[in-house]
Amino acid sequence: MSPRNPKAAPAGRRPAKAFAIAAPREAVAGVFAALGDPTRLKLVAVLCAGGAFSIAQLTAGTDISRQGVTKHLQVLAEAGVVSDTRQGRERLYQLEPARIEDAKRTLDAIGKQWEAALGRLKAFVES
Amino acid sequence: MSPRNPKAAPAGRRPAKAFAIAAPREAVAGVFAALGDPTRLKLVAVLCAGGAFSIAQLTAGTDISRQGVTKHLQVLAEAGVVSDTRQGRERLYQLEPARIEDAKRTLDAIGKQWEAALGRLKAFVES
DNA sequence: TCCTCAGGCAACCAAATGGTTGTGTTTCGC
DNA sequence: GCGAAACACAACCATTTGGTTGCCTGAGGA
Numbered sequence: 001m002s003p004r005n006p007k008a009a010p011a012g013r014r015p016a017k018a019f020a021i022a023a024p025r026e027a028v029a030g031v032f033a034a035l036g037d038p039t040r041l042k043l044v045a046v047l048c049a050g051g052a053f054s055i056a057q058l059t060a061g062t063d064i065s066r067q068g069v070t071k072h073l074q075v076l077a078e079a080g081v082v083s084d085t086r087q088g089r090e091r092l093y094q095l096e097p098a099r100i101e102d103a104k105r106t107l108d109a110i111g112k113q114w115e116a117a118l119g120r121l122k123a124f125v126e127s
Numbered sequence: 128m129s130p131r132n133p134k135a136a137p138a139g140r141r142p143a144k145a146f147a148i149a150a151p152r153e154a155v156a157g158v159f160a161a162l163g164d165p166t167r168l169k170l171v172a173v174l175c176a177g178g179a180f181s182i183a184q185l186t187a188g189t190d191i192s193r194q195g196v197t198k199h200l201q202v203l204a205e206a207g208v209v210s211d212t213r214q215g216r217e218r219l220y221q222l223e224p225a226r227i228e229d230a231k232r233t234l235d236a237i238g239k240q241w242e243a244a245l246g247r248l249k250a251f252v253e254s
Numbered sequence: 255t256c257c258t259c260a261g262g263c264a265a266c267c268a269a270a271t272g273g274t275t276g277t278g279t280t281t282c283g284c
Numbered sequence: 285g286c287g288a289a290a291c292a293c294a295a296c297c298a299t300t301t302g303g304t305t306g307c308c309t310g311a312g313g314a
Contacts, residue, residue, distance in 0.1 A: 025172070029165045036160025037302085041152050048237045050244020056260060068303055070261080075301095089260050089311040097241050100234055107231040110175045114224050117177020164272085183290065195273055197291080202271095216281040216290050 027080075031103045034079035039064065040072045044095065047082060052092035158230045161206035166191065167199045171222065174209060179219035 035041055039062060046061055047053060059069045073093055076082045080099040085092050162168055166189060173188055174180060182200065186193045200220055203209045207226040212219050 025168050026165055029163055029168045031163075032159045032168070033163025036156055036158075036163040038153050038156045039302085041156045041159070044237060045152070048240045048244070050241065050248060054260075064302085065304065066261080067263095067305085071302070086261095091261070095237075095241055097238055100237055104231055104234040104238065107227055107234065110171060110222075110227055111224055111231065113175045114177065114222055117175070121177060166272085181290080191272085192274065193291080194275085194293095198272075213291095218291070 028099075028102050028106045030079045031081060031099045034076050034081050035103070037072065037075075039069075040076055043069070043072060043076065044081065047093060047095040052085070052094040054090040054092055056090070058093065155226075155229050155233045157206045158208060158226045161203050161208050162230070164199065164202075166196075167203055170196070170199060170203065171208065174220060174222040179212070179221040181217040181219055183217070185220065 035044065042062065043058055046058060055066060055070055055073065058073070059066045062069060073082065073084070077084055077093075080096055082093050083096045085094070162171065169189065170185055173185060182193060182197055185200070186196045189196055200209065200211070204211055204220075207223055209220050210223045212221070
């Protein structure tokens with residue numbers, strides 16, 4: 001099983017051309033990177049329970065220091081996964097589901113493309 | 128521990144401990160971390176076009192060295208996103224869609240939980 | 255008012271990461 | 285059998301990351 005030969009691909013001998021995923025790869029890679037830490041994923045899991053949480057509240061769910069949590073939240077905010085608003089003397093963080101949707105669409109595109117490739121391969125083998 | 132640790136949420140209520148995500152958070156965080164690099168995401172995009180690709184082929188699509196690509200592929204393999212098989216003098220890499228599906232389900236669960244929380248909030252406001 | 259709670263800022267640290275080059279070791283083609 | 289292709293292994297390097305501590309500012313409440 002080596003479909004590496006350009007039988008059905010119009011790409012000639014060139015193996016790897018950039019494939020359009022969904023959103024700009026750079027941006028969505030940032031979302032994945034932001035979710036790629038257990039602590040941050042846990043923070044997101046807490047935040048997706050709804051509402052806005054302060055840093056102290058979010059810290060209470062982890063075993064690292066408040067400043068550590070702050071850094072993680074900044075990473076999430078930079079990736080657009082959460083948004084923050086200052087309210088009084090505390091800063092409230094909230095989930096921003098749009099980027100999560102972007103990431104999900106990217107994963108969906110990967111799955112779809114893979115399935116389509118499997119289908120083509122099967123058709124080729126059966127022909 | 129740190130003496131400056133904020134003891135708990137004093138006046139505020141407990142932060143919701145609802146982190147009922149899908150798969151083991153640690154494992155899926157590894158998948159996100161693996162996808163969280165632009166080079167690796169590009170490799171996955173190439174691989175999801177179907178079939179198995181050699182390291183040299185995959186290297187041709189990037190602007191880093193073959194050893195650099197090898198390291199990225201090892202990261203992807205460790206996360207279970209790709210699988211590799213030795214064939215002759217080359218090693219072929221292939222997408223492993225199961226873990227991608229896991230990650231997608233996690234993102235789906237986050238989105239669903241967020242929507243449910245929004246719904247509850249709306250119902251509460253309207254009551 | 256004064257005290258305390260929540261957070262911001264900065265320095266610092268160890269470990270991981272992303273990348274390189276150099277040197278073997280198989281395997282294929284001639 | 286010989287040379288080149290494809291890769292593995294290892295050392296090395298700069299930068300980023302995850303985490304800490306210490307100190308400072310600002311907002312609320314008794």
